[in-house]
Amino acid sequence: MSTSMILIALLGAALIAYVAGVIRCRATVDGDASRLHSSVGYYGAYLAIWTVLPAFLLTIIWSAAEGPVIHSVVRASLPAGAPGVGNEALMSLTLGRIGSIAEVLPSLSPGEFDVIEEARFGLVPMSEAFQLLQQKGIALGSEPESFVISAAIDEAAYRQTSRWALTGLVAFAVLAGFAYGFVRIHPRLRARNTIERVIMGALIAASTVAVLTTVGIVFSVIFETLHFFQTVPAFDFFFGTVWDPRFTAAGSDGSAGGQFGLIPLLWGTLFISLVALLVAVPIGLYSAIYMAEYASPRVRGIAKPLLEILAGIPTIVYGLFALITFGPFLRDAGAIVGLDIAASSVLTAGIVMGIMIIPFVSSLSDDIISSVPQSLREGSYGLGATKSETIRNIVLPAALPGIVGAILLAASRAIGETMIVVLAAGIAANITLNPFEPVTTITVKIVSQLTGDLEFNSPQTLVAFALGLTLFVITLGLNVYALYIVRKYREQYE
């Protein structure tokens, strides 16, 4: 039985067990439910959990482990001369061919199966088997070798055995669990407590998913990065000033060299983020000051949601705006005043990104300025200062740490932003001080290294993970530091 069939069957078993549990617990007290420890539904759920939970866990673990185990067995049985022995990339291709044939074998009629079987021993030409498989919708590319057919027949057999074994074990677990739970139902059984412990376990498991995600990110990125550093030295990556990865197509051995210098990408990322901050910080900060100190509640009630719309617009839309409207506009405007501005340039991407992060600066700064104690302002007014003098000399210095935190958070957004720079920053890895020229960023290169028909184990692909690790570390550092500053600031006035 397939995994989904088993899961559906388990659902049915759970329903039956629930009803059985309810009936059974009523029977133990001759229908007087008040003599039970818990209400009847808990006894139903108790029996259902005993019936289904062990079988469910078994199914999940078995289904996850099945594929890799079968693959490694099939792999070990391949003859020494088979393509792929000793070459990872070819091996995954061969295993893929075997897998796709094995997939279709159980659905063949006996006559069709005989053709395959005979082709394996050379009794009928292999082309016949090849044609048959192609009719079944398997794209093999070339005629399968006889060892591929044998391995596929083996694999199909293993899969079938594994499915039978799983079905049998699940059936046993269901029956045993049901019997155990059934026998244990007793008026003094604390069914509710058991159920609540199970639910608690589920809640704890759910709260660890977030941690597992972080662990998954860190491990997958570090693992592939170390893989990358086996072919390209870490020093060349972190301090290289030339980015020239030399694309190699799928199928080639991927050893063709290239230069993977991080510096030009890092420079581009920081340059664009700087331009973005130069746009976002004055606009965001002045907006925040105005909204916190001057605006009437009505103006504030309109302006704040409007600014927050800016944060809700998907970044792809900003990217499009930069690509189709803003880039050409800047280029034409530059041509009028005699400046040579490329349509994809630091300025285009930086300004549009600046618009995007305005709300990140303004919203947090607004909160922080509003939380400066009113007594400070009143003290300043009492000395005869005007409102703007109070803001400049008293409120802003008091709010400074928090505002710096807000700006750092915005900077981390800008550094990790992808779609605007993919569409509007360019792809040439330049180290330039001229904001009218295109540059490229870490995120652009992650995208371009991974969207293409590339061999996964080549350094050209793996470098994306090294770039991802760099990005992760930079943004994480900024975030942790910024959150620390903001929290410390909040505590100061609480």
Add this chain to the structure above:
Amino acid sequence: MATIEDTMTMAAGNKLNDPALLRRRYAAERRFQMYGIAALGIAVFFLVVLFGSIIAKGWTAFLQTSIRLDVVLDPAEFRNADGEITDQSIRLADYTKMARKALQSALGLDNPSRPETRDMRALLSRGVDVQVRAAVEADRSLIGLTVPMWLLANGNVDALLKGAIDRDIPEDRRQLNDRQLGWIDKLAAEGRVEKHFNTGLFTFGASSQPETAGLGVALIGSFFMMLIVAVVAVPIGVAAAAYLEEFAPRNVFTDIIEVNINNLAAVPSIVFGLLGLAVFINFMGLPRSASLVGGLVLSLMTLPTVIIATRAAIRAVPPSIREAAYGVGASKMQTLFHHVLPLAMPGILTGTIIGLVQALGETAPLLMIGLVAFVVDYPTTPMDPATALPVQIYMWASSAERGFVERTMGATIVLLMFLFVMNAAAVYLRRKYERKW
């Protein structure tokens, strides 16, 4: 001892009373306030320009030019080698030829020269055969009749009628030559050319021709992904938030979880794409380009948003509710499920919608896991190759042909509409069920 006179002399000598200085200070005050208004104005101006430019460039994508042609469905065209009309022979008939013949007779060309034939063919979309076939397969009794049909015009004809192609530029640099312009004007004068609402934008799959390219596959893909996010991220997020708010003891383990969730919310989305590629595709062997993987990656990305929103909603439920429940003998778990969660539900729903909005607009991680695919057929399960709405926008934006610019902007409007509706729903829920304790 300072007398009143002394004080007055001091005040007179005090710079603070200098009227010129006071004027300057008030001017500075007004300037400062103006800066604030200007900053706010610039931000709102950007917002208006952003939406304005997208709507101005994109609204025409909702209309598409069609040509009304009287297509002769000659039974001879539908017969197979044995002279019978079967399902297969109907499927294989040459519909392009019929459409072209109809156009030829509409233009009144009896015996067109080779260049005339070429120019004429370029007026029709390459997708017309599908349209004619669909009409015949839907109603076989049409065979043998002459049927008026609205067939898609080529993207260039569409662009001309929308004013995107300038009639005044020299013929050799124009996509349509003078003869074609004459024909189009003739057809238009006969009322055979009309712009209709572009249903194709919502139903077609990927295509290399702008007029037959649509969001069909992307809409289904995005729908599957939203479904997966709702099924995976929401229960896990709510459960995690409930545990952290109601049960978790204060210890190192829960501190780690909390710091973790806050930082996860700020990890660049593209890094989640790398995680999806390494874990779901390479390690677990799930198929590339499938909306299942996209949905899982987006779920992990949305999880912190859901957790943070749910925690805030649970915290807003006053302790007195819980104490009342304990007072009548409820266990902690019963209190949570019977009282706290139902009362927190509006807040949880709002947070969930905001998470879905975030997931729907996200592009970068999906590029990593192969959702940038040229998918023509509708996906039927989440395991089939698909694309997503923002990814489709990205792919069209990278296409060189001008017809795609309009499509790109049209698709962006569709995306923004979805986001607008979802946000409006969140605001409505918040307003309707907001409760002050």
